[in-house]
Amino acid sequence: GDSVTQMEGPVTLSEEAFLTINCTYTATGYPSLFWYVQYPGEGLQLLLKATKADDKGSNKGFEATYRKETTSFHLEKGSVQVSDSAVYFCALKGNEKLTFGTGTRLTIIP
Amino acid sequence: DAGVTQSPTHLIKTRGQQVTLRCSPKSGHDTVSWYQQALGQGPQFIFQYYEEEERQRGNFPDRFSGHQFPNYSSELNVNALLLGDSALYLCASSLLVLRERGYTFGSGTRLTVV
Numbered sequence: 001g002d003s004v005t006q007m008e009g010p011v012t013l014s015e016e017a018f019l020t021i022n023c024t025y026t027a028t029g030y031p032s033l034f035w036y037v038q039y040p041g042e043g044l045q046l047l048l049k050a051t052k053a054d055d056k057g058s059n060k061g062f063e064a065t066y067r068k069e070t071t072s073f074h075l076e077k078g079s080v081q082v083s084d085s086a087v088y089f090c091a092l093k094g095n096e097k098l099t100f101g102t103g104t105r106l107t108i109i110p
Numbered sequence: 111d112a113g114v115t116q117s118p119t120h121l122i123k124t125r126g127q128q129v130t131l132r133c134s135p136k137s138g139h140d141t142v143s144w145y146q147q148a149l150g151q152g153p154q155f156i157f158q159y160y161e162e163e164e165r166q167r168g169n170f171p172d173r174f175s176g177h178q179f180p181n182y183s184s185e186l187n188v189n190a191l192l193l194g195d196s197a198l199y200l201c202a203s204s205l206l207v208l209r210e211r212g213y214t215f216g217s218g219t220r221l222t223v224v
Contacts, residue, residue, distance in 0.1 A: 043200055044215040089152055096166055100152030
């Protein structure tokens, strides 16, 4: 079945540092890929998505590229802010349902 | 434009009881999916409803059941609650014909079983 393997956390960075959160997947066919963010006490917010190979999703300075050859969708940001502190989930959509990774807790220190 | 609305926000139930959670989808959406998120884990798919019928179901026992109403709102029912059912329950809505636009999630209902 479908599965998502996500870089384990927690991850702690200083403000303005470079961020990478690794995500790899296993799926049949050609799934769409997503990054969701969850702030404390809240539901999930869509951060970015990519629907086919070599697509790059981007939003709020975050980027991720759909790499079919390595089955990866790593999340990157060039300069993180304190407000980026949250839990990040990589997910794939196959057969009308989302399959999530276990999440990576990110803490940014001023 | 209201997003996905879930009620109640928090709930405490006793083991063996039954619970009903409610979800109103985003305006214009016709499909509702339910997810269970245990503490420290990613959400797990429970089931999806479209046109008042269950289209797909994840690996959850029959104690978990649902319903979708003509106005597209939905309920999740859990019978014979177990301590392990304690989790954040998330509702997500979408428009089936525009499925590639992704899902909109509500803030969830935090269920605690004691």
